[in-house]
Amino acid sequence: xxxxxxxxxxxxxxxxxxxxxxxxxxxxxxxxxxxxxxxxxxxxxxxxxxxxxxxxxxxxxxxxxxxxxxxxxxxxxxxxxxxxxxxxxxxxxxxxxxxxxxxxxxxxxxxxxxxxxxxxxxxxxxxxxxxxxxxxxxxxxxxxxxxxxxxxxxxxxxxxxxxxxxxxxxxxxxxxxxxxxxxxxxxxxxxxxxxxxxxxxxxxxxxxxxxxxxxxxxxxxxxxxxxxxxxxxxxxxxxxxxxxxxxxxxxxxxxxxxxxxxxxxxxxxxxxxxxxxxxxxxxxxxxxxxxxxxxx
Amino acid sequence: xxxxxxxxxxxxxxxxxxxxxxxxxxxxxxxxxxxxxxxxxxxxxxxxxxxxxxxxxxxxxxxxxxxxxxxxxxxxxxxxxxxxxxxxxxxxxxxxxxxxxxxxxxxxxxxxxxxxxxxxxxxxxxxxxxxxxxxxxxxxxxxxxxxxxxxxxxxxxxxxxxxxxxxxxxxxxxxxxxxxxxxxxxxxxxxxxxxxxxxxxxxxxxxxxxxxxxxxxxxxxxxxxxxxxxxxxxxxxxxxxxxxxxxxxxxxxxxxxxxxxxxxxxxxxxxxxxxxx
Ligand SMILES: Nc1ncnc2c1ncn2[C@@H]1O[C@H](COP(=O)(O)OP(=O)(O)O)[C@@H](O)[C@H]1O
Ligand SMILES: [Mg+2]
Numbered sequence: 001x002x003x004x005x006x007x008x009x010x011x012x013x014x015x016x017x018x019x020x021x022x023x024x025x026x027x028x029x030x031x032x033x034x035x036x037x038x039x040x041x042x043x044x045x046x047x048x049x050x051x052x053x054x055x056x057x058x059x060x061x062x063x064x065x066x067x068x069x070x071x072x073x074x075x076x077x078x079x080x081x082x083x084x085x086x087x088x089x090x091x092x093x094x095x096x097x098x099x100x101x102x103x104x105x106x107x108x109x110x111x112x113x114x115x116x117x118x119x120x121x122x123x124x125x126x127x128x129x130x131x132x133x134x135x136x137x138x139x140x141x142x143x144x145x146x147x148x149x150x151x152x153x154x155x156x157x158x159x160x161x162x163x164x165x166x167x168x169x170x171x172x173x174x175x176x177x178x179x180x181x182x183x184x185x186x187x188x189x190x191x192x193x194x195x196x197x198x199x200x201x202x203x204x205x206x207x208x209x210x211x212x213x214x215x216x217x218x219x220x221x222x223x224x225x226x227x228x229x230x231x232x233x234x235x236x237x238x239x240x241x242x243x244x245x246x247x248x249x250x251x252x253x254x255x256x257x258x259x260x261x262x263x264x265x266x267x268x269x270x271x272x273x274x275x276x277x278x279x280x281x282x283x284x285x286x287x288x289x290x291x292x293x294x295x296x
Numbered sequence: 297x298x299x300x301x302x303x304x305x306x307x308x309x310x311x312x313x314x315x316x317x318x319x320x321x322x323x324x325x326x327x328x329x330x331x332x333x334x335x336x337x338x339x340x341x342x343x344x345x346x347x348x349x350x351x352x353x354x355x356x357x358x359x360x361x362x363x364x365x366x367x368x369x370x371x372x373x374x375x376x377x378x379x380x381x382x383x384x385x386x387x388x389x390x391x392x393x394x395x396x397x398x399x400x401x402x403x404x405x406x407x408x409x410x411x412x413x414x415x416x417x418x419x420x421x422x423x424x425x426x427x428x429x430x431x432x433x434x435x436x437x438x439x440x441x442x443x444x445x446x447x448x449x450x451x452x453x454x455x456x457x458x459x460x461x462x463x464x465x466x467x468x469x470x471x472x473x474x475x476x477x478x479x480x481x482x483x484x485x486x487x488x489x490x491x492x493x494x495x496x497x498x499x500x501x502x503x504x505x506x507x508x509x510x511x512x513x514x515x516x517x518x519x520x521x522x523x524x525x526x527x528x529x530x531x532x533x534x535x536x537x538x539x540x541x542x543x544x545x546x547x548x549x550x551x552x553x554x555x556x557x558x559x560x561x562x563x564x565x566x567x568x569x570x571x572x573x
Contacts, residue, residue: 058476076479084473092495092571101491105481138572156481 002067003031004192005055005160010064012050024050025219028064029270030211032160037186037193039203040221041251042213043259048196052164055194056082069159078106081158083149085165089137095148096133099123102152122155123148125188126181143174147181154185163195167202176235179205187232200251204244205235211271212254214262222262224271225250228279242278250276317353324352351542359542360549374534376526378547382554384526388444388519389512389558392451396508400456401501404463405489408497414464421460429454429515433522443523447516454515455508462504466497498569506562513555528554 010028013021024047032038042048053059055066057076066073068080082088089098099119107115123133126147137145146166153161167175179202186193186206197203203210204227212223228243238244299307351359367379407414429450436446470493478488494501520529528551535543 056476056480058479076476076482078480078482080480082476082480084476086473088473088477090474090477090492090495091573092498092569102481105483136571 002070004034004036004069005032005194006067007031007051007055008065008067010051010054010066011062012047012054013062022217024216025213025221027269028219028221030221030224032192032194034192035190037195037206037208038211039195039197039207039209040211040213041197041200041203041255042219043215043255044198046213046216046219046259048213049164052082052162052194052196055160056080056162058082078156079159081153081156081161083146083153083161083163083166085168088149089145089152091137094134094136095128095140095144096120096123098137098148099152099155102156106156118155119151122151125154125185126151126178141174142170143178146170146178150178150182150185154189154191157189157191159192161191161193163193165196165198168198175199175202180235182206183233200248200255201235203251204229204247205233205238210251212251212259214259216263218264220262221271222259223254223274225274225276228275228277243276246276246278250274321352321354324350349541351545355542356545356549359546363543363546373525376531378528378531378550381526381528381531381547382550385516385520385528386554388447388527389451389509389516392448393455393509393512395448396452396455397459397505400459400504401463404460404501405467405493407460407464408467409493414468421457425457425461429511430518430522433519437523443525447519447523447527450519451512451516455512458504458507458511459501460504462507463497463501466500466504467493469500470496495569495571499566499571502562502566502569506559506566509558509562510555513551513558517551 007028007030011026012024014024016022028051040048040051050059054061055073057073057080073080089095090101093101096116096119099122100115103115103118104110107118110118120129120133123129128144128147128151132140132144137148140148149166153163167178170178183206195203195206207227210225210227211221212225213219214222225247227247229238229241229247363378367377369377370380403417407417432450432453433446436449437443440446440449474492474496475488478492483491516527517529517532520527521533524530524533528547532544532547532551535541535547
């Protein structure tokens with residue numbers, strides 16, 4: 001059985017300006033199940049945005065295919081919503097008009113009133129109502145702008161929601177609030193989400209599974225780490241969960257050391273699945289990586 | 297009491313105006329009353345004729361009052377009200393300008409969207425753009441055989457370049473992220489052009505339109521001096537031939553006022569399409 005979203009042998013090369021070419025990543029393959037929240041972590045420049053643009057259909061890979069829900073991805077579609085780090089709102093439209101723009105594109109048959117009501121509903125879900133929705137993006141704080149982007153994306157009910165470092169430009173407090181809102185709205189909709197981040201704690205809080213990318217060039221999706229912390233998750237509560245620090249240490253260790261060691265070495269294929277669970281695990285393994293099992 | 301910056305500036309403007317007008321009036325009263333001997337040259341060139349002196353501002357104001365209280369009278373081909381003359385000029389400017397916009401904005405869109413079109417058309421634009429619009433006049437008169445249409449053509453040719461270049465520049469500079477928003481929402485090419493690219497590029501396009509209307513108004517005066525018949529440019533030239541300097545100065549002021557009004561209209565449009573990122 002194929003996964004809902006199946007990424008197969010994706011390779012991206014760019015000309016290096018000296019007649020040759022550099023390989024950003026090679027033979028990247030992974031799958032995402034319906035309703036899953038997957039984060040991808042990796043150092044800057046390893047090719048995360050490139051992968052996302054290919055998933056969105058905004059860019060073509062050098063080779064490889066993406067299959068979603070049985071159909072090969074070719075070109076952008078309303079089935080795949082995208083939230084970019086910046087500039088994804090149209091600055092000449094008010095917050096509300098930015099959302100109605102998307103809803104009207106999704107439901108061409110709807111009346112103006114229906115489009116308005118649906119848009120306001122989603123803006124309210126991210127805590128925006130009243131006079132604020134008539135402001136232009138330039139009159140909103142960075143946090144509010146990303147809320148509008150998220151409302152717009154969810155209001156379109158895409159089969160797959162793609163988020164490229166959506167909170168990268170926000171301060172830690174605002175980021176926390178919007179993460180909570182994102183979790184709430186995701187829990188209510190069962191949306192499939194693929195999110196790029198460089199924040200380990202954010203990834204642990206949000207994701208069902210974290211894909212780890214090694215450094216480029218020749219980056220690869222090396223591991224798929226299951227987040228074995230039950231939902232609903234609270235940012236203050238999860239740090240006391242026995243698995244939290246074990247998972248976090250594993251991620252830090254990967255990003256700090258192993259991602260570098262793997263750089264430049266070919267070796268594609270499916271990522272190694274990593275499951276860290278210290279709750280009720282067998283107590284015979286003495287070392288610190290107790291409960292860590294690689295499932296081939 | 298402290299006046300605001302705007303109030304102080306307005307007060308200073310009024311003072312400067314009064315001082316300028318007074319200096320003008322006094323210098324003419326002093327020079328005119330001297331009754332200096334006319335040189336041979338002045339006699340020959342008409343410098344000694346009573347109407348040829350520079351009029352004082354009071355006389356120009358009188359003329360303005362007389363003309364503006366009945367701007368649309370029509371007493372034959374050489375005696376029409378200032379309103380009619382300005383009307384002809386504005387009509388020619390707007391006709392040539394509208395034609396130019398109809399060509400420049402779609403063509404600019406094409407050039408902005410397509411690197412091939414940009415490279416293919418760029419040499420033509422670079423050669424045609426620096427040509428003085430009036431240099432086209434003889435060719436236009438010969439080919440079109442109609443002075444009226446030739447004046448409109450000259451306006452067309454001078455207003456097209458700033459609009460074309462700014463449209464191409466504005467369209468080419470639209471943020472890729474905004475185009476991607478259109479693409480991920482499956483907007484067709486036309487919807488993308490009208491709902492994303494046009495509003496995104498509008499400030500740059502309108503800036504080009506504003507530059508164009510300014511140039512068109514500069515050029516129409518010269519063009520009408522050449523083709524004659526009607527219009528504010530012809531009026532200035534005609535009054536010069538009549539040695540009626542009062543009317544010349546008055547019409548110069550009117551040219552300035554109309555130009556300012558045209559520019560202000562585009563200023564309003566510019567503010568309407570502006571957005572902050
Ligand atoms: N159009 C392009 N031409 C050449 N190189 C590119 C292009 N786009 C991206 N790259 C390179 O691909 C690599 C991955 O970029 P990107 O996907 O943006 O990384 P990330 O999002 O992980 O920070 C970078 O090294 C970048 O320089
Ligand atoms: Mg990136």
